[in-house]
Amino acid sequence: MALIEDGRVAECHIERRGHRSVVGHVWKGRVTSVLAGMEACFVDIGLPKNGFLHVDEVVALGVPKHKRQIADLLKKGDEIIVQAIKDPMGTKGARLTMQLSLAGRFLVYVPYGDGIGVSKRLPDDERQRLRKVCASLAGGSPGGIIVRTAAAGVSEAELRRDHAVLMRLWAALQKRAEQVAAPALLYSEADVSLRIVRDLFRENVDELLVDDEAQYRRLVEFLRRTSPEMAERVRLYSGRVPMMRAFGVDQAVRSTLSRRVPLPSGGYLVIDDTEAMTVIDVNTGRHVGKGLTTLEETITQTNLEAAVEVVRQLRLRDIGGIVIIDFIDMEDKQNRAAVTRALEEALQSDRSRTYVVDISPLGLVEMTRQNISDGPREILTEPCPTCEGTGVVVSDETHAIEVEREVREALATRGEEAFVLAVNPRVAELLAEDEGARLADLEHETGKTLRLERDPSLPPEAMRLRPLESAAA
Numbered sequence: 001m002a003l004i005e006d007g008r009v010a011e012c013h014i015e016r017r018g019h020r021s022v023v024g025h026v027w028k029g030r031v032t033s034v035l036a037g038m039e040a041c042f043v044d045i046g047l048p049k050n051g052f053l054h055v056d057e058v059v060a061l062g063v064p065k066h067k068r069q070i071a072d073l074l075k076k077g078d079e080i081i082v083q084a085i086k087d088p089m090g091t092k093g094a095r096l097t098m099q100l101s102l103a104g105r106f107l108v109y110v111p112y113g114d115g116i117g118v119s120k121r122l123p124d125d126e127r128q129r130l131r132k133v134c135a136s137l138a139g140g141s142p143g144g145i146i147v148r149t150a151a152a153g154v155s156e157a158e159l160r161r162d163h164a165v166l167m168r169l170w171a172a173l174q175k176r177a178e179q180v181a182a183p184a185l186l187y188s189e190a191d192v193s194l195r196i197v198r199d200l201f202r203e204n205v206d207e208l209l210v211d212d213e214a215q216y217r218r219l220v221e222f223l224r225r226t227s228p229e230m231a232e233r234v235r236l237y238s239g240r241v242p243m244m245r246a247f248g249v250d251q252a253v254r255s256t257l258s259r260r261v262p263l264p265s266g267g268y269l270v271i272d273d274t275e276a277m278t279v280i281d282v283n284t285g286r287h288v289g290k291g292l293t294t295l296e297e298t299i300t301q302t303n304l305e306a307a308v309e310v311v312r313q314l315r316l317r318d319i320g321g322i323v324i325i326d327f328i329d330m331e332d333k334q335n336r337a338a339v340t341r342a343l344e345e346a347l348q349s350d351r352s353r354t355y356v357v358d359i360s361p362l363g364l365v366e367m368t369r370q371n372i373s374d375g376p377r378e379i380l381t382e383p384c385p386t387c388e389g390t391g392v393v394v395s396d397e398t399h400a401i402e403v404e405r406e407v408r409e410a411l412a413t414r415g416e417e418a419f420v421l422a423v424n425p426r427v428a429e430l431l432a433e434d435e436g437a438r439l440a441d442l443e444h445e446t447g448k449t450l451r452l453e454r455d456p457s458l459p460p461e462a463m464r465l466r467p468l469e470s471a472a473a
Helices: 124-138 156-179 192-200 213-226 228-233 249-255 295-317 333-349 376-380 396-411 425-431 433-446 468-472
Strands: 002-005 008-012 026-035 040-044 051-054 079-086 095-097 107-110 116-118 144-147 184-187 208-210 234-236 260-262 268-273 277-283 321-326 354-356 364-369 418-423 449-454 463-467
Touching: 008 249, 008 295, 051 079, 107 156, 116 124, 124 144, 124 156, 156 184, 192 213, 208 213, 213 228, 213 234, 228 234, 268 295, 277 295, 295 321, 295 333, 295 376, 333 354, 396 418, 396 425, 396 433, 396 463, 418 425, 418 468, 425 433, 425 449, 433 449, 463 468
Parallel strands: 051 095, 116 144, 208 234, 277 321, 418 449
Antiparallel strands: 002 008, 026 040, 026 079, 026 184, 040 051, 079 095, 107 144, 260 268, 268 277, 321 364, 354 364, 418 463
């Protein structure tokens, strides 16, 4: 799935067979261990890695948050109902919560919550109308209701229908929880296509193109039940060029694997991922300030372009966690403020929660961005078996030096006078350069005779040493 804004790919969501996101899934799980020092516990939910549940995510009605201690609330062997709020990533299992939320087209039902929350993206008068309607929906029933942005202009009848569906779902989920033993899946969130249509397909979307006829019928049927007026905006793509290629999605997805991202004026970004954070560096590149009078103006224009592109890349790559943006240093405080404003304005289009710290005198912006599942880079790639994800490998020169050291150490304890030294051909090339000067030095230092042999089956870091007589035999 791709979201196109102003002709450019803004987001892409990839879901592969057998590797669906588990965010939103609800399980009956079993507590496997309680970690008092971390105020958390691990929960077996039937996945390869146990889920992680923090004390703040435990439903403990009537117990103030500041007085909660995990050891007082849960113990090993307890069976609890939990929901995934973040997919397993790397070595970590799914992040879990007991504060369940069941999403519909217009409403979200929170069984253990209370009150009514309305999307802040809606106008004040519409928020008041929706709050009033939902107050009559809730009545005296337990739980809370969150009104989604998609509910703008929706009639009371449609909201009632959505609420009734969610209440039936909650009742069915509770009934199943009583019938099964932990760990067991109680509720599976919709796949990426239905989820995106449910969450994003609103009045501000011009059209939804689908290139699979069965999927097209499925989505139209879903919209006819929930938002009949939107069903007309769904169209079956029948072009000769594959849809994702025709709209530049394939190219955009592949671009997420590149460190370097060009900017319109000739500058560029360099994006590096680390275990702790993502670092984005802004460079002027070929931008020499054509038409601009000062270096400060050139730098500011590059930074303003970078602020917009950084947000696009955060969304396109679904980058989460701590992000450090190294803008080019600016002398003028007003220019620094303008770049910060441009960044914050661009972030208005990002659905993920973000927090931005003002630009520092060094030109650095610190921010955090929430992500709940793997982005395109993590889905499309796997760590290199040679460099193990570091992006660098030991040089042949380093391997050659290590081999020399190993040879000196080995020959110091050997009584034979002549040996065959077998190494990888690339390392052999280095040992034999300068008419074999390095090999001659080894022979002089050790007092032994060495004959070099190239063996392609040996890795660059390996060597094999054997007496010359046995080699001749």
